[in-house]
Amino acid sequence: MRLRLADGRELIDGMASWWCAIHGYRNPALDDAVRGQLERVAHVMFGGLTHEPAVRLACRLSQLAPEGLERVFLADSGSVSVEVALKLCLQYQRALGHAGRTRLLTVRGGYHGDTAGAMAVCDPIGGMHSLFAGALPEHVFAERPPDGFDAGLDESWSASVQELASAHAHELAAVIVEPVVQGAGGMRFHAPECVALLRRVCDEHGLLLVLDEIATGFGRTGAMFACEHAGVAPDVMCVGKALTGGYVSLAATLCTPAVADAVSGGEGGGLMHGPTFMGNPLACAVALESLALLERSNWRARVRAVERGLNTGLAGARELPGVADVRVLGAIGVVQLDRHVDVALATEVAVAHGVWLRPFRDLIYAMPPYVIDAGELSVLTHAMVQAARACAIGASR
Ligand SMILES: *Cc1c(COP(=O)(O)O)cnc(C)c1O
Numbered sequence: 001m002r003l004r005l006a007d008g009r010e011l012i013d014g015m016a017s018w019w020c021a022i023h024g025y026r027n028p029a030l031d032d033a034v035r036g037q038l039e040r041v042a043h044v045m046f047g048g049l050t051h052e053p054a055v056r057l058a059c060r061l062s063q064l065a066p067e068g069l070e071r072v073f074l075a076d077s078g079s080v081s082v083e084v085a086l087k088l089c090l091q092y093q094r095a096l097g098h099a100g101r102t103r104l105l106t107v108r109g110g111y112h113g114d115t116a117g118a119m120a121v122c123d124p125i126g127g128m129h130s131l132f133a134g135a136l137p138e139h140v141f142a143e144r145p146p147d148g149f150d151a152g153l154d155e156s157w158s159a160s161v162q163e164l165a166s167a168h169a170h171e172l173a174a175v176i177v178e179p180v181v182q183g184a185g186g187m188r189f190h191a192p193e194c195v196a197l198l199r200r201v202c203d204e205h206g207l208l209l210v211l212d213e214i215a216t217g218f219g220r221t222g223a224m225f226a227c228e229h230a231g232v233a234p235d236v237m238c239v240g241k242a243l244t245g246g247y248v249s250l251a252a253t254l255c256t257p258a259v260a261d262a263v264s265g266g267e268g269g270g271l272m273h274g275p276t277f278m279g280n281p282l283a284c285a286v287a288l289e290s291l292a293l294l295e296r297s298n299w300r301a302r303v304r305a306v307e308r309g310l311n312t313g314l315a316g317a318r319e320l321p322g323v324a325d326v327r328v329l330g331a332i333g334v335v336q337l338d339r340h341v342d343v344a345l346a347t348e349v350a351v352a353h354g355v356w357l358r359p360f361r362d363l364i365y366a367m368p369p370y371v372i373d374a375g376e377l378s379v380l381t382h383a384m385v386q387a388a389r390a391c392a393i394g395a396s397r
Helices: 028-038 052-064 078-095 155-171 192-205 257-265 281-296 299-319 343-352 374-396
Strands: 002-004 010-013 071-075 103-107 140-142 172-177 208-212 236-239 251-255 323-329 332-337 363-366
Touching: 010 374, 028 281, 052 071, 052 251, 052 281, 071 078, 071 257, 078 172, 078 208, 078 236, 078 251, 078 257, 103 155, 140 155, 155 172, 155 192, 172 192, 192 208, 299 323, 299 332, 299 374, 332 374, 343 374, 363 374
Parallel strands: 103 140, 103 172, 172 208, 208 236
Antiparallel strands: 002 010, 071 251, 236 251, 323 332, 332 363
């Protein structure tokens, strides 16, 4: 759980290294998995050849994933898995004779990565599309789903999404969203019913549903994948971040046989993507062990305990001046201010309380490793509240 600074001080890590180190650091089982694989082979090309860790990982992922996602493409990073998902959708529509269906429908407030294709489906303002005006494809943006996991389906949001989808259906290949939690776009939670609505909209108009579970996958929201809250399965799903327990970069794009077979049978004869380090054996081996460890660790109970600890510890922040909202879902705790966070000040206060945080915009948040215990949780939440307090006082001075 801890990071040691150069001067010897130790900080409880509230960030899990951008949400991926779910088992904490220097986990003996994960260390051994890397070492064990190193004694066999560190890397081999994944074109024409295959290898055991990749095959086992692909099988494991498709077992864990929602029904129907039986095909797996191993990618280098989350952003690349989104690029792969977008290519899959375009090639799929083209193979079906819909070469004009090249745009994506998404919602405002999203985040899908930093490569060009992924960036184009990020929130236009948060993703600074203006910096790249003319160079990015222009996709179709619906309003952000209304806030609140328990909010149910908002009728006017629902109507506006349906209207947009039917107006653009002839040029749309797919819908892409982060289910239930928008991460780097603003740490917002929305109702699972919104995800279910998007499933219906896709079915109605012949669009593929792509769910980006890179932040939410592997238990973070209290379900193995966030789309389980909605009871829907996508046609294409991206996973990354926690996949290797934070050891090395690896992501995957899963899809249904219908998507994979159409792409394989279409022009080009297959998906047009083949990164050099695709299916790296070291990454696959540690991912397999991370998934095994997740299951051995009784993750549901752990995430529920983290949720309780975050709820208890952050409750007091609601009363603070300058705090606009406090919300918790699974192992995600958010204190939203009514102003931008003074990041330097918030960091200094958190560090003084023995905690590492990385606030952004108006958000002081935590996504800790699942192995955090009750004592560490109370230190973490206390530091978050103190950082929020300092920002409120600092700004009013
Ligand atoms: C982090 C993230 C990505 C990008 O993943 P990288 O591994 O940083 O390229 C994409 N989508 C979501 C939802 C993410 O949280």
